[in-house]
Amino acid sequence: MKLSTRNQLPGTVVSVVTGEAMAVVKVKLDGGDQVITSSITKDAVADLGLTEGAAVTVLVKSTEVALAVE
Amino acid sequence: MKLSTRNQLPGTVVSVVTGEAMAVVKVKLDGGDQVITSSITKDAVADLGLTEGAAVTVLVKSTEVALAVE
Amino acid sequence: MKLSTRNQLPGTVVSVVTGEAMAVVKVKLDGGDQVITSSITKDAVADLGLTEGAAVTVLVKSTEVALAVE
Amino acid sequence: MKLSTRNQLPGTVVSVVTGEAMAVVKVKLDGGDQVITSSITKDAVADLGLTEGAAVTVLVKSTEVALAVE
């Protein structure tokens, strides 16, 4: 499967916090110390079997990326 | 200024393509070869003075981050 | 590849309008007359080789779905 | 009311899971078996009176729609 989603970053799940409806998953990007936070449904966490140590790809559509300058 | 936006990644602008209304800016993340694509307004590009070589921070709200597993 | 993205709808590209930075792709969903509009980068259109008649899957993260009642 | 939101799909609520802050609502689209997942606030669920069987319209802005090809 090939995605229109421009931003695809490989990493490893470092934590999963699950609420009633939503969950917050933290992913350490490969090759560095950057940690990415993802808010997805509880269902998606179960469906993908996301637990600490799982290899994942972080996906972000380009229209969701803002930029800042000092 | 401190942001609720969980994902903040430093990088350098590598290209700017500007249309009539929107622009697409590519940013190489620091400490690696990953390139992030951002779709923002033409006005934002002008306002921030974004050109090749500019130091920027990539910003992504956690609700915009999806995950994939193989 | 398995995605956290909850909404995945199969369809066929019915039109592609490409600007300088962005493109608008229309997709007729399988099994009906519903047409979905997607705004993605010009690069993504080229990368996926999207042209009229292409089979695609429409992807929408659940946090992007609003609801209306009469 | 007429919306700029390009994607408007009629359906019926099939489940509502409510957390402290957010809720996840599933909607079966009319004329098929496709189920759409929507993550909205708990307040919105109460305000719209969303319960199983309610007729709703699913709304998705075109900038939130990604595409995939095999």
Add this chain to the structure above:
Amino acid sequence: MKLSTRNQLPGTVVSVVTGEAMAVVKVKLDGGDQVITSSITKDAVADLGLTEGAAVTVLVKSTEVALAVE
């Protein structure tokens, strides 16, 4: 029609810039000097007949709202 979209702000269109695929519409909020920028498809601008002076409501889903503190 009642929307799950929590943020609905009335205003008046002050400018429309249209590209090949997308358009940028600026809206002055009622009761103040705040101007909101919206990036929508060229089709949506045509469909809603958006021109300078048009009365509109700005719609933003709560999951799209970030916060900043000094």
Add this chain to the structure above:
Amino acid sequence: MKLSTRNQLPGTVVSVVTGEAMAVVKVKLDGGDQVITSSITKDAVADLGLTEGAAVTVLVKSTEVALAVE
């Protein structure tokens, strides 16, 4: 710090509801009675120290702004 995010509205936090993973923060905009709802992570609320009465800036990317006409 200067943001590409076009929409930046000053206001005051009027309520914070925190769940296991996510939180919903309501902000009254300065100079009016409009209240904006923001859905952010529980972590962001803690990190920014958001409590009733806090001065904040509401941030919305232009690609997230839809429009409606009567």
